[in-house]
Amino acid sequence: MDSYINYCNFFGNAAPEKLLSEYGSPLYVYNENILRNSMRNVANIVTKYPFTCNYSIKANSNLKILKIALEEGLNCDAMSEGEIRLLQMAGFPNDRIFYVPNNVSKEELQFAIDNSILTSLDSIAQLELYGQLNPGGRCAIRINPGVGAGHHEKVVTAGKNTKFAIASDDLDEAISVARKYDLRIIGINQHVGSLFMNPDAFLSSCRNILHFAERFDRLDFIDFGGGFGVPYHKLSGEEAFDFASLTLKLTDLLDEFVDKVGYTPLFKTEPGRYVPCESAILLGKVYSVKTNADKKYVGTDIGMNVLMRPVLYDSWHDIEVIRNNEVVLPSDKKEKVNVVGNICETGDIIAKERELPIIYKDDIIAVLDAGAYGFSMSSNYNMRYRPAEVMIGSDGNPVLIRRRETFEDLIRQFT
Numbered sequence: 001m002d003s004y005i006n007y008c009n010f011f012g013n014a015a016p017e018k019l020l021s022e023y024g025s026p027l028y029v030y031n032e033n034i035l036r037n038s039m040r041n042v043a044n045i046v047t048k049y050p051f052t053c054n055y056s057i058k059a060n061s062n063l064k065i066l067k068i069a070l071e072e073g074l075n076c077d078a079m080s081e082g083e084i085r086l087l088q089m090a091g092f093p094n095d096r097i098f099y100v101p102n103n104v105s106k107e108e109l110q111f112a113i114d115n116s117i118l119t120s121l122d123s124i125a126q127l128e129l130y131g132q133l134n135p136g137g138r139c140a141i142r143i144n145p146g147v148g149a150g151h152h153e154k155v156v157t158a159g160k161n162t163k164f165a166i167a168s169d170d171l172d173e174a175i176s177v178a179r180k181y182d183l184r185i186i187g188i189n190q191h192v193g194s195l196f197m198n199p200d201a202f203l204s205s206c207r208n209i210l211h212f213a214e215r216f217d218r219l220d221f222i223d224f225g226g227g228f229g230v231p232y233h234k235l236s237g238e239e240a241f242d243f244a245s246l247t248l249k250l251t252d253l254l255d256e257f258v259d260k261v262g263y264t265p266l267f268k269t270e271p272g273r274y275v276p277c278e279s280a281i282l283l284g285k286v287y288s289v290k291t292n293a294d295k296k297y298v299g300t301d302i303g304m305n306v307l308m309r310p311v312l313y314d315s316w317h318d319i320e321v322i323r324n325n326e327v328v329l330p331s332d333k334k335e336k337v338n339v340v341g342n343i344c345e346t347g348d349i350i351a352k353e354r355e356l357p358i359i360y361k362d363d364i365i366a367v368l369d370a371g372a373y374g375f376s377m378s379s380n381y382n383m384r385y386r387p388a389e390v391m392i393g394s395d396g397n398p399v400l401i402r403r404r405e406t407f408e409d410l411i412r413q414f415t
């Protein structure tokens with residue numbers, strides 16, 4: 001694909017330059033059709049058995065996106081009281097919210113209990129606390145199946161090197177703690193890592209948790225976790241995750257399980273990244289182009305405060321260059337550059353030694369696949385205002401879904 005922007009007519013009736021002058025630069029721009037389309041892909045992973053898809057809202061918690069998730073029939077996962085309250089504000093009933101915290105206070109667990117929100121406990125200590133607060137109640141536990149996977153060691157969330165979940169060796173103890181407080185463990189969940197591009201890696205983790213499920217007499221649900229990947233290298237031909245193949249193979253696996261245990265639980269997944277990722281492009285402006293010690297630097301306003309992934313995980317984001325509202329196609333002359341931001345850190349680099357079309361001051365940089373862990377991880381470092389978020393609606397017209405921050409927003413909490 002030469003240009004994702006052109007391929008999907010990403011900006012609809014809007015012109016990138018006009019968007020930046022109206023809403024400020026940098027700017028997160030979402031495309032509603034792409035977003036709804038990926039929500040539909042995950043909502044239908046399993047059709048033969050009872051199935052729900054819980055969107056993990058830490059990937060992107062814009063209120064408008066949550067309302068669209070509600071319309072598309074997704075349920076949601078929350079990691080904190082704040083996320084629970086935001087979901088309630090978006091209109092999610094409490095029985096469509098699943099709370100999967102780790103290392104939280106008594107008060108936070110009590111908040112979920114008071115709101116009748118089903119909670120998954122991730123350690124023996126938290127299960128014990130939950131039992132004291134809600135004896136006779138229902139809960140789930142998060143299991144570490146002993147193997148993890150992911151695109152970077154920081155996102156591997158199961159296996160031998162992670163803080164997450166109850167180790168498989170501790171399962172018997174968890175069951176006895178539950179018994180002590182008359183807690184009913186109605187479901188088990190896992191989340192083994194992030195950015196699977198291959199259904200087989202996900203399937204082997206499903207096989208693991210189904211194996212654990214056999215140790216319970218009966219479970220209301222089994223939750224396979226999230227982690228579905230998106231092709232961050234789509235401009236060089238990387239293929240999308242193959243949901244059709246996942247559906248076929250997973251359904252076979254579930255057939256086997258249901259046959260063996262003699263009952264049909266609800267099956268769940270909890271994708272975060274996949275849902276909003278490809279629906280957003282981060283736009284920013286080029287303010288300077290210079291050469292330091294033989295290296296070329298393209299200086300933009302897309303700092304690590306706006307998009308942290310390249311600095312945090314060494315992540316790759318494809319980049320397109322826009323000039324006079326048109327994408328500069330890669331068939332034009334290219335050179336290797338470092339695309340950097342405006343934060344006072346040497347590490348503030350969006351793309352290292354990247355081959356891109358020749359870039360000039362006043363060009364627009366478009367960072368693709370910015371919808372997941374983009375805005376939600378942004379910060380005010382260097383007292384920078386977080387950018388606005390705009391959505392190109394199904395009619396092709398832009399709507400502001402979060403305004404740009406102001407100085408007043410940043411100083412509000414000083415006493």
Ligand SMILES: *Cc1c(COP(=O)(O)O)cnc(C)c1O
Pocket residue numbers: 056058059077100190191193194195225226227228270271272273274
């Ligand atoms: C973050 C998270 C997810 C979503 O992960 P993705 O890789 O974004 O799909 C799902 N479940 C839990 C418990 C998580 O912490």
